Amino acid sequence: xxxxxxxxxxxVLLRLLRPAPEGWVRAAQELPVARRTLDxxxxxxxxxxxxxxxxxxDLEQALQNAGYEPSERAFVELRRLYVDR
Amino acid sequence: xxxHSAVTDAxxxxxxxxxxxxxxxxxxxxxxxxxxxIAVRGFRLSDEDAEDVFQDVFTRVYTRLDTLRDDSxxxxxxxxxxRRRCLDAISGGDRELPxxxxxxxxxxxxxxxxxxxxxxxxxxxxxxxxxxxxxxRFFAQDQSYRTIASELDIPSGTIASRIARCLxxxxxxxxxxxxxxxxxxx
Numbered sequence: 001x002x003x004x005x006x007x008x009x010x011x012v013l014l015r016l017l018r019p020a021p022e023g024w025v026r027a028a029q030e031l032p033v034a035r036r037t038l039d040x041x042x043x044x045x046x047x048x049x050x051x052x053x054x055x056x057x058d059l060e061q062a063l064q065n066a067g068y069e070p071s072e073r074a075f076v077e078l079r080r081l082y083v084d085r
Numbered sequence: 086x087x088x089h090s091a092v093t094d095a096x097x098x099x100x101x102x103x104x105x106x107x108x109x110x111x112x113x114x115x116x117x118x119x120x121x122x123i124a125v126r127g128f129r130l131s132d133e134d135a136e137d138v139f140q141d142v143f144t145r146v147y148t149r150l151d152t153l154r155d156d157s158x159x160x161x162x163x164x165x166x167x168r169r170r171c172l173d174a175i176s177g178g179d180r181e182l183p184x185x186x187x188x189x190x191x192x193x194x195x196x197x198x199x200x201x202x203x204x205x206x207x208x209x210x211x212x213x214x215x216x217x218x219x220x221x222r223f224f225a226q227d228q229s230y231r232t233i234a235s236e237l238d239i240p241s242g243t244i245a246s247r248i249a250r251c252l253x254x255x256x257x258x259x260x261x262x263x264x265x266x267x268x269x270x271x
């Protein structure tokens with residue numbers, strides 16, 4: 001800690017920690033739900049060969065048909081797992 | 086407004102491990118500015134890289150929370166995760182740089198300054214909600230007197246004096262936390 005805080009110094013430090021964009025914060029807060037959805041899809045793909053094949057053939061359509069709405073990052077992860085292998 | 090409630094980091098971490106969504110929301114809220122500052126002010130990452138780092142850091146926190154040995158050491162842990170991830174972003178992700186390779190650009194904030202800013206935000210939590218709100222809106226969100234007055238429903242002619250008064254209280258709060266500086270008022 002500095003020996004002395006002037007009000008100018010405090011102002012500089014207050015300016016340093018600006019809010020992160022709201023969308024970033026919201027996406028991070030939704031991570032647990034996103035992870036659960038991702039885990040559920042992966043588990044189902046492992047147990048259901050037809051679902052897995054559908055994911056590989058057309059990821060977006062297969063997810064939509066199955067009623068999943070994964071987050072953008074979860075979608076990227078699924079693409080990595082089933083499309084870009 | 087405050088991201089520093091009476092709940093400790095260790096308590097939040099424990100509740101997160103138990104699957105408490107509210108605790109996770111609070112942990113993200115509490116550290117979002119810190120992670121953002123390291124990426125954008127400390128490492129001067131572009132918005133695109135900073136967003137990747139930001140989401141990746143919280144993903145790693147969420148998936149690796151069980152590996153944190155000392156729950157009270159959450160802040161150094163997330164700081165380290167963020168610094169490493171920033172270094173990966175700088176190096177193009179093709180190699181992992183050791184932390185010692187960090188080159189802080191001129192004009193960027195160093196980690197010591199970001200830590201100091203974090204301490205100021207913790208002290209801010211000791212002020213009234215109105216003081217916290219006014220100082221945050223004016224300094225961290227660049228809001229004008231008029232906007233602050235309108236959103237908080239207070240006369241705009243009083244904003245400058247309120248800011249000065251709240252800054253004085255914040256300085257007192259900081260000096261109260263740092264007894265060594267108690268007699269060094271300007």
